Amino acid sequence: MSTPYASAAPYYARYRPPYPAEFYELLADRFALDGSQTVLDLGAGPGPITLALAPLADQVYAVDPEPAMLAEGSRLAEQRGLTNTSWLACDAAGIGRLCLPRIDLCVIGRAFHLMDRTRVAAELDGVLAPRGGIVLVDSVARPDVPHPPWAAVAEEVCARFLGSGHGSPADWDDVDRSGEPDAQGTEGAEGTVGVEGSEDHLAKSPFSRVETLTWDQRLRHTAEQVAGLMLSRPSSAPALLGDRRAAFESELRQALLDHDPGGAYVRTVRVRAVIATRPRP
Numbered sequence: 001m002s003t004p005y006a007s008a009a010p011y012y013a014r015y016r017p018p019y020p021a022e023f024y025e026l027l028a029d030r031f032a033l034d035g036s037q038t039v040l041d042l043g044a045g046p047g048p049i050t051l052a053l054a055p056l057a058d059q060v061y062a063v064d065p066e067p068a069m070l071a072e073g074s075r076l077a078e079q080r081g082l083t084n085t086s087w088l089a090c091d092a093a094g095i096g097r098l099c100l101p102r103i104d105l106c107v108i109g110r111a112f113h114l115m116d117r118t119r120v121a122a123e124l125d126g127v128l129a130p131r132g133g134i135v136l137v138d139s140v141a142r143p144d145v146p147h148p149p150w151a152a153v154a155e156e157v158c159a160r161f162l163g164s165g166h167g168s169p170a171d172w173d174d175v176d177r178s179g180e181p182d183a184q185g186t187e188g189a190e191g192t193v194g195v196e197g198s199e200d201h202l203a204k205s206p207f208s209r210v211e212t213l214t215w216d217q218r219l220r221h222t223a224e225q226v227a228g229l230m231l232s233r234p235s236s237a238p239a240l241l242g243d244r245r246a247a248f249e250s251e252l253r254q255a256l257l258d259h260d261p262g263g264a265y266v267r268t269v270r271v272r273a274v275i276a277t278r279p280r281p
Contacts, residue, residue, distance in 0.1 A: 006068035007239035008232050013046035013072045015228030017219050019109075019137060023273055024052055026213065027105065027135060030275060033057060037104035040127075042092055042120075043111025047073030047085070049137075053107070054082045061100060065091040092116070095123040103127050110138045112198050121205035133277035134207050136198055139217065139269040148267050153259045154226055157252045158236050161244060199274055207276035214272050221265045223253040 027033060033056040041050040044062035046069045054060050054077070062085060064070050070087040077085045090098055092115040106124055108115075124134060141147065202210050221229070227249045230236045238245045257263060 003066065004234035004237035004239045005066040008234055008237040009046055009066070009068045009072040011228050011232035011238070012069070013048070013076060015225055015232050016048065017139075017217075018048055018052065019139070019271060020215055020217050022215050023137060023271060024056070026273065026275075027053070027107070028056055031105045031133065033105070038101055040095075040100065040103045040106040042095070042106055042108045043115070044073065044087075045069045045109075047076065047087070049107050049109050050085055051076060051080065051082065054085050057084065059084050059086065059101075061086045061088060061098075061103075063088045063090050063092075063095070063098070065089065092120045093123075095120070096126060100127055102129050102132075104129050104132045105135065106132070107135045107137065109136075112136050117198060117201040118205070121202060121207060125206040130278070133275060134202065135276070136202075136274040137271065139271045142216065142268050142270045145268050148265065150226075150256060150259050150265045151267070153255050154230065154252060157248070157255050158230060160251075161248045162236055162240060202274065202276040205276070207278055209277045209279050211275045212272060213275070214270055217269050217271050219267050219269060221267075223256040223263055223265070226256055226265055227252045 031037065033039075033053070035056065035058060037057045039050075039053050039057045039060045041047060041053070041060060041062045044050050044064045045066075047062045050060045050062040050073060062070065062073055067089050070089055074085070074087045077087075088098060092111075103124075106128060112120070121134070128134070199210050199212060202208065230252065231238055231241075231245070231249070241248050256265065
């Protein structure tokens with residue numbers, strides 16, 4: 001059965017902004033990524049993290065419950081000539097059934113809050129190498145920076161086509177302000193958003209040595225990219241718009257250009273990374 005996640009897959013892969021280089025430099029440094037490691041991207045979606053880490057690892061396993069997301073990621077990996085990625089359809093609760101080799105690093109982007117976090121941490125304890133770890137990453141609108149005025153324009157168009165309650169366009173990257181998850185994975189959410197609140201879960205897990213780092217990222221979009229970002233969200237995916245998708249894109253682009261004919265739409269997000277490892281002996 002098709003889901004909004006399935007129809008959002010190509011837009012997710014094309015229009016979601018990548019995490020900054022500093023994030024991948026952090027992973028390479030902390031986990032000594034030299035091309036010999038095995039990495040797990042859990043809740044991978046179409047694999048932006050998988051594709052970025054493939055040149056730094058021997059093998060990367062991308063795991064996600066949505067086959068359409070994995071198919072998009074696999075297509076991109078083939079297009080880029082990356083032969084060391086594997087795309088596995090499975091939810092996070094089934095990690096133990098995958099019979100994976102020893103994992104040196106597990107990265108979870110925009111999905112941990114949707115999982116049974118206690119169970120997932122316990123499952124990962126069984127597959128991660130002794131010096132391995134879990135890294136959570138997400139990006140959210142900075143709470144101290146007002147939402148850009150153009151975001152309200154996009155929100156109005158979205159509400160006109162889909163009704164209210166489909167979230168705020170200022171929060172494309174993670175979770176709608178209404179509380180509706182905008183991330184991969186379908187396991188029961190436990191009431192908190194993104195990596196915020198997950199530190200406590202990890203501190204009580206076998207990976208109780210926890211550190212959080214943040215970066216600010218300034219993003220600049222065109223009107224076309226704003227439309228693509230909207231369509232990348234399950235709450236405003238093509239499957240929900242049906243045969244109104246083209247009209248939605250056209251009206252959204254025109255509304256944005258009417259608001260700012262310069263055609264540059266800027267926002268600032270905060271990237272957060274939580275690194276969790278086992279306590280040192």
